[in-house]
Amino acid sequence: MGDYSKALSFYEKDLEICQKxxxxxxxxxxxxxxxxxxxxxxxxxxxKALSFYEKALExxxxxxxxxxxxxxxxxxRIGGVYNDVREYSKALSFYEKALExxENTLxxxxxSLAIxxxxxxNVYSNxxEYSKALSFYEKDLxxxxxxxxxxxxxLAIxxxSIGNVYKNMGQYSKALSFYEKALExxxxxxxxxxxxxxxxxxxxxxxxxxxxDYSKALSxxxxxxxxxxxxxxxxxxxxKNVKESIEIVKRKL
Numbered sequence: 506m507g508d509y510s511k512a513l514s515f516y517e518k519d520l521e522i523c524q525k526x527x528x529x530x531x532x533x534x535x536x537x538x539x540x541x542x543x544x545x546x547x548x549x550x551x552x553k554a555l556s557f558y559e560k561a562l563e564x565x566x567x568x569x570x571x572x573x574x575x576x577x578x579x580x581x582r583i584g585g586v587y588n589d590v591r592e593y594s595k596a597l598s599f600y601e602k603a604l605e606x607x608e609n610t611l612x613x614x615x616x617s618l619a620i621x622x623x624x625x626x627n628v629y630s631n632x633x634e635y636s637k638a639l640s641f642y643e644k645d646l647x648x649x650x651x652x653x654x655x656x657x658x659x660l661a662i663x664x665x666s667i668g669n670v671y672k673n674m675g676q677y678s679k680a681l682s683f684y685e686k687a688l689e690x691x692x693x694x695x696x697x698x699x700x701x702x703x704x705x706x707x708x709x710x711x712x713x714x715x716x717x718d719y720s721k722a723l724s725x726x727x728x729x730x731x732x733x734x735x736x737x738x739x740x741x742x743x744x745k746n747v748k749e750s751i752e753i754v755k756r757k758l
Contacts, residue, residue, distance in 0.1 A: 616649075
């Protein structure tokens with residue numbers, strides 16, 4: 506929290522200088538507003554974040570051409586805040602504006618397009634519209650597979666997202682396949698006690714539990730618990746959740 510207040514203080518001083526020296530529509534104002542909004546977003550003060558992002562966007566919409574990449578970035582930021590506060594239709598609207606600019610201005614395999622597809626996939630997943638989510642996650646994955654190394658952490662995130670959707674759709678063997686791809690990357694690239702590994706083990710445990718393969722579910726849950734107990738404080742709710750999953754599975758064995 507201390508780092509955030511320092512950042513906020515720094516950016517607010519920067520804004521004061523802009524207010525004293527620049528016309529109100531100067532692009533430096535947009536930069537200042539975006540910086541302050543970003544700090545508030547990281548602090549989860551979403552109403553304040555939105556207020557500053559909207560001030561930045563107002564300047565950018567007046568001063569930039571309609572397909573400018575900075576506009577796409579701003580639409581993306583605002584979409585992210587709406588997603589965080591679960592206003593999914595608004596999130597979708599802003600993410601789609603960002604995507605439209607990027608599709609009109611970038612090559613088809615550009616990483617920023619992958620980010621847009623992933624963001625829209627996340628919103629549809631949060632809305633429970635899994636087939637739409639899958640369509641966007643697959644577009645994201647298609648770009649990532651072409652542009653990233655086979656062990657890149659972003660690929661693991663893509664595989665994990667697709668696994669989540671298949672799990673929620675009840676297609677457990679497909680979910681397992683994608684979760685295992687994510688796990689393989691994480692095993693190859695992360696330390697043995699990294700929390701992302703625990704997430705992968707837990708996800709696979711959940712799927713085996715759903716498939717009624719309880720001994721495998723138990724094995725993966727126990728691996729997840731082992732990492733969480735090393736990596737997290739003992740009262741963390743995530744530890745409690747895995748322990749409960751283990752107890753449930755043990756009763757089914």
